[in-house]
Amino acid sequence: MSTTQQVLTIGQDVAAIRRKRRAWHGSLQGSDFAWAIAFAVPYACVFIAFVVYPILFGFWLGSDPDLYVELLDDPAFITTVINTLIYVGLGVNLKMLLAFLLSGFFFRKSWWTKTLLVIYILPWAMPALPAFMSIHWLLNGEWGFLNSVLHQLFNIEGPHWLNEQWLGLTANISAYTWKNMPFWTVIFLAGRMAIPQELYEAAAVDGANRWRGFRHITFPLMAQLYLVSTLLSTIFSLGDFNSVFFVTGGGPAMSTEVLATLGIRYAFTLGDPRLGVAAVLTSLPLLIPLVVLLMHMLRRQEMQL
Amino acid sequence: MSITVTSARSARKGHYRLVEGLVEAMCMALGLVLAIWALLPIYNMLLIALSDHGAVFSGDTYPHEPSFHSFVVVWTQGFWYLERFWHQFGNSFFIGLMTMLLTLLIGTMTSFTVARLKLRHGWLLTNAALMTYVIPASFLAIPFYRIMNIYGLGNNPWSVIAAMVTFATPYAIFIFQHYGKSIPMELDESARIDGATPIQIYFLIYLPLMSPALVAVGTYALLLAWNEYLYQFLLLSSKDSMTVSVALAQFLNSDEAPWNYMMATAVVYAVPPIAIYYASRRYMAAGLTMGGVKG
Numbered sequence: 001m002s003t004t005q006q007v008l009t010i011g012q013d014v015a016a017i018r019r020k021r022r023a024w025h026g027s028l029q030g031s032d033f034a035w036a037i038a039f040a041v042p043y044a045c046v047f048i049a050f051v052v053y054p055i056l057f058g059f060w061l062g063s064d065p066d067l068y069v070e071l072l073d074d075p076a077f078i079t080t081v082i083n084t085l086i087y088v089g090l091g092v093n094l095k096m097l098l099a100f101l102l103s104g105f106f107f108r109k110s111w112w113t114k115t116l117l118v119i120y121i122l123p124w125a126m127p128a129l130p131a132f133m134s135i136h137w138l139l140n141g142e143w144g145f146l147n148s149v150l151h152q153l154f155n156i157e158g159p160h161w162l163n164e165q166w167l168g169l170t171a172n173i174s175a176y177t178w179k180n181m182p183f184w185t186v187i188f189l190a191g192r193m194a195i196p197q198e199l200y201e202a203a204a205v206d207g208a209n210r211w212r213g214f215r216h217i218t219f220p221l222m223a224q225l226y227l228v229s230t231l232l233s234t235i236f237s238l239g240d241f242n243s244v245f246f247v248t249g250g251g252p253a254m255s256t257e258v259l260a261t262l263g264i265r266y267a268f269t270l271g272d273p274r275l276g277v278a279a280v281l282t283s284l285p286l287l288i289p290l291v292v293l294l295m296h297m298l299r300r301q302e303m304q305l
Numbered sequence: 306m307s308i309t310v311t312s313a314r315s316a317r318k319g320h321y322r323l324v325e326g327l328v329e330a331m332c333m334a335l336g337l338v339l340a341i342w343a344l345l346p347i348y349n350m351l352l353i354a355l356s357d358h359g360a361v362f363s364g365d366t367y368p369h370e371p372s373f374h375s376f377v378v379v380w381t382q383g384f385w386y387l388e389r390f391w392h393q394f395g396n397s398f399f400i401g402l403m404t405m406l407l408t409l410l411i412g413t414m415t416s417f418t419v420a421r422l423k424l425r426h427g428w429l430l431t432n433a434a435l436m437t438y439v440i441p442a443s444f445l446a447i448p449f450y451r452i453m454n455i456y457g458l459g460n461n462p463w464s465v466i467a468a469m470v471t472f473a474t475p476y477a478i479f480i481f482q483h484y485g486k487s488i489p490m491e492l493d494e495s496a497r498i499d500g501a502t503p504i505q506i507y508f509l510i511y512l513p514l515m516s517p518a519l520v521a522v523g524t525y526a527l528l529l530a531w532n533e534y535l536y537q538f539l540l541l542s543s544k545d546s547m548t549v550s551v552a553l554a555q556f557l558n559s560d561e562a563p564w565n566y567m568m569a570t571a572v573v574y575a576v577p578p579i580a581i582y583y584a585s586r587r588y589m590a591a592g593l594t595m596g597g598v599k600g
Contacts, residue, residue, distance in 0.1 A: 009571070014330050022344055031502070032422065032503055035418075035422065035503035035504060036418045036422040036423075036424040036503070037418075037424070038418075039414045039415070039417055039418035039422065039424075039503070039507075040414075040418045040427070040430060042410070042411045042414055042472060043411050043412075043414070043415040043430055043433075043434070043478070043599065044430065044433075046411060046467075046470060046471055047430075047433045047434075047437065048475060049438075049451070049467075050374045050452075050467055050468065050470075050471040051437050051440070051445075051471060053452060054445050054448040054449045054452050055440075055445070057448040057451060057452055058445070058447065058448035061447070061448060064506075076374070079461060079563075102339070105332065105335065108332065110329075110332075112333070112336065113336070116336050116339065116340060118360075118583075119340050119343055119344065120339055120340070120343050122343055122344070122579070123343055123346075123347075125578070125579045125583065126347070126578065126579050127532035127574065127578055128351065128532060128534070128573045129530065129532070129534050129550050129553060129571070129574075130553065130568075130571030130574055130575045131346055131347075131350075131554070131571070131575075133554075133567070133568075133571055134347070134349050134350040134353075134556075134568065135346045137349065137353065137564060137568075138345065138346055143362050143364060145345075145348075145349045145352065145366065147364075148365070148366050149363040149366055151364070153327070153361070154368060176463070178342070178343075178346065182343070214528055232439075234563065235439055235441065236441060238441055238444070239440075239441020239442060239443045239444050240441075241443040241534075241535050242534060242535070246557075255508070260441070260444070262445045263443075263446075263447065264443070264446065264447070265374040266534070266573065267446075267447045267450075268539065273447050273450075273451065276447050277447050277448065279535040280444045280447070283444070289442075294439065296436075297433070
């Protein structure tokens with residue numbers, strides 16, 4: 001073996017080591033790589049200590065199959081599952097559709113819509129807790145503001161809004177819509193503003209009326225945003241605790257409970273954390289497909305807002 | 306002939322003006338409905354807070370004799386549930402401030418190493434953040450509570466700060482990565498050539514140029530922590546460690562609790578976040594991507 005060949009093979013070895021190292025270090029060298037790792041450590045620690053560990057712990061708590069038998073034997077659980085589906089299915093879609101339509105309303109440029117938007121955003125700007133407490137008292141059957149107004153203006157005896165399952169569910173969905181609709185309206189408004197105005201002008205030159213402008217420009221350009229927002233909102237509303245807990249409190253007689261509040265009730269009011277975790281885990285068959293679909297959509301097209 | 310054409314045209318013009326006026330009137334009506342819808346619970350809150358204890362049960366629809374008595378009670382901590390109100394106010398503020406600082410620190414460090422230092426496999430961190438973002442916070446509450454006791458952080462504000470930072474950093478990382486794309490990499494490279502270390506680039510180039518995003522995310526984290534209820538209720542139990550939201554919800558424990566005191570407390574609790582929100586709305590709009598909608 002000549003020296004040149006030796007040098008070459010060594011060179012190849014060095015290159016291989018370098019390639020190997022590059023696979024881990026990227027283009028970073030020496031102390032820079034150490035810095036990059038050091039910057040990554042805090043979030044990695046937070047993620048492992050406060051996300052991975054609780055998730056694994058939760059799966060371990062809810063791993064006993066008997067818990068699910070116990071759940072299915074509890075009539076309150078069945079009611080809760082139905083309530084959750086109604087609450088999420090109806091609440092999210094109603095809120096999103098209204099928010100989308102209202103974003104068109106706020107898109108009109110007139111002197112008073114700007115002022116109105118500032119007022120309209122208030123429910124979103126304020127904390128959930130005082131707002132829902134106020135709504136709870138607002139809907140009180142005997143002394144609530146709503147029934148007082150109905151009585152004074154129209155001489156109607158309003159119903160006991162929070163003492164019946166379907167009225168209670170309606171109250172929860174309305175409170176949820178009241179709180180969250182402004183945020184999504186602003187998101188859709190931003191989406192509409194991102195559409196270049198020239199598109200509409202060009203369409204108008206070609207003789208398109210407003211409906212066709214909406215059908216062929218606004219709708220296709222907003223569809224992606226609408227779908228992603230709806231998926232995201234569905235996932236969050238599945239875990240929404242505050243509106244149900246403070247408006248009806250799950251009552252009367254646990255008839256308006258949703259999974260998020262039922263899990264907490266089992267775990268802390270009844271002192272059975274395993275059953276609580278099991279109740280929450282029953283949402284996974286719905287939650288996982290939603291998350292996978294959302295990830296797929298986000299990966300396919302980067303969200304631009 | 307020409308006369309009939311003009312009159313037809315003017316008639317059509319008048320028709321358009323009528324339609325436009327009708328549309329405007331309908332829009333105004335809708336606007337009025339929206340304003341009432343948005344303000345109703347807020348009006349109700351103020352109405353009760355301004356009433357005397359007896360007047361709450363009178364079915365009044367406007368304050369006949371508005372009194373600031375309830376606010377004085379809150380201010381002077383003159384009620385059983387409000388004994389430590391200003392201390393609890395301070396707790397809420399401390400938790401909010403720490404959440405804000407830690408979220409900004411951890412969020413910028415992560416996005417700096419992934420986007421600027423181009424750490425290989427940095428996408429793992431981004432995906433971890435995305436995964437955390439789509440887990441409903443309330444679903445993690447039960448195991449989180451148990452784990453905090455294992456960590457020995459029961460009834461400790463740092464357990465709440467840990468939870469809030471956990472749920473705020475994913476959003477922070479998204480916004481920082483998104484916003485960071487507008488800062489040219491050439492700045493980092495020329496600093497490198499001049500011999501700057503990564504930590505110098507982080508402090509002297511990255512952080513100053515990111516400041517609008519820092520304001521948006523900082524406000525988001527502060528409000529998230531201030532507005533949170535469930536985790537604070539579960540993790541903080543003593544009167545001295547609890548926050549305003551937990552103290553406020555205590556009023557619901559008893560049927561005897563005076564509603565006017567409760568609503569006055571609610572108003573005092575709600576005013577700071579509303580003020581902060583409106584003050585920073587300009588910045589928040591810059592980073593509205595996907596938004597902070599975690600309940």
